[in-house]
Each structure stands twice: as C-alpha cells, then as structure tokens.
Amino acid sequence: MAGYTFFTNPMSRGQIARWALHEVGADYEQVIVDYGAPKPAALLAANGLGKLPTLVHHSADGDYPIAETAAICAYLAETEDNGALAPTAQERAAYYRWLFFAAGPLEQAITARSMGFEPNERQKVSVGFGCYDLVVDTLAAHLRGSDYVCGARFTMADVYVGSHVLWGTMFKTLPELPEFVAYGERLSARAKYAEAKAIDHALIAAAQATTQAAASAEAKV
C-alpha cells in the first residue's frame, strides 16, 4: 500500500497538495473524485465535508486522515523528507504567520471580492481580513524584502502561499505586482512544481477530451 491515499480532482486545491506531495517525495495513490458525482465513502469517512484535497496517511502506527490544504502542506513538511521543508526555529514565526495568513485573510479577501462583498468601515473591524487592498499590500511588502516566505530558503509555506499568488495573478484575482510575478517565477521554475502540474494538466486534458467525445457522440444521435 502507498504511504498516502490522496483524494483529489485536478481542477481543485488538490493541485497544491500534489505539489506538496512531490516536493517531499511522498509515495501516494490518487483517487480522482468527479464534481457532481457521489462522494466515495472513504473520502467522507476521512473528511465529513467531503472536500478536496483530503489525504489519509497510512503510517506504521495507523491511518491519519488530514484535510485543509494548508494543514496538509504543514503535515507533509513535518512528516516526510526528514522535515527538510519544515521551518527551522528561526523560520518558524514567518512560516506559521504567512501559512495562516494565506489560508485565512488572503483566501477570504479574494473570495469576498470575487463574490462581490466589500466590507464597509464598520464591517472591516469584524471581518478577519479587514480589507482586500491592505491584505494585498501586506503580502507584497513581505515578498519585496524576501525571496521566499521565510527568507532565503524555500519551505513548505511557499507551496501554499505561492500557489495562492500564482493562481491569483493568473486568474486576475490578485494584481500583477512585480513582487508577486517575481515570486511566482521563482516557484514555477522548480522541478517538483513542473512534475506535479504536468500530472494535473494531463488529467484535465483527458477529462476535457472525454467530455468533447461524449458531446459529439450525443450530437450525432
């Protein structure tokens, strides 16, 4: 049995978890979960939300389900590859701060804006991200002075934070600031990034080809 069962869909945050799995060289078996199809019982047993990605770690002392993409990244960093991508004591503050920043304020700010919610002055005090512009400026200011989240060294926090930056600048949910573009270029030059993306992109292409074939067969009937 592989070390991990990986429930994913290639068009999901599962792309981030796959990159993380490849960065640490984890041995995994994937289960592709189609949108709209019934969720596999094993996925629901591991994660009541049925959300993707979800991972089950088959460790020597038992199975450990783990969900939430940021938590999956942190778990893999600590568990695999002798902790090579986990933070050192000096990196820990930046590592946790920006990992949680991306999973909380950054993701909320992007989602709120894309769904048309802009908090007013009173609401800014209560919403966890405050306001979109300040979230963007705060992250950009950090990356202006630092090649990676924790400084000069790539850590697992970059897989998660970087995925948000790459996704956001590609789909225009984040501005194409020079700090974001340069950071994205550093990350996408990584061999493990390319390796993981190639798998998801091939899965997406195969799914699209199947959909097109089904549509043309239907048109002929």
Ligand SMILES: N[C@@H](CCC(=O)N[C@@H](CS)C(=O)NCC(=O)O)C(=O)O
């Ligand atoms: N907070 C979760 C969100 C996971 C999530 O929303 N995943 C989406 C795909 S990106 C999903 O599973 N959608 C299918 C569904 O909800 O049925 C995380 O960061 O992992």
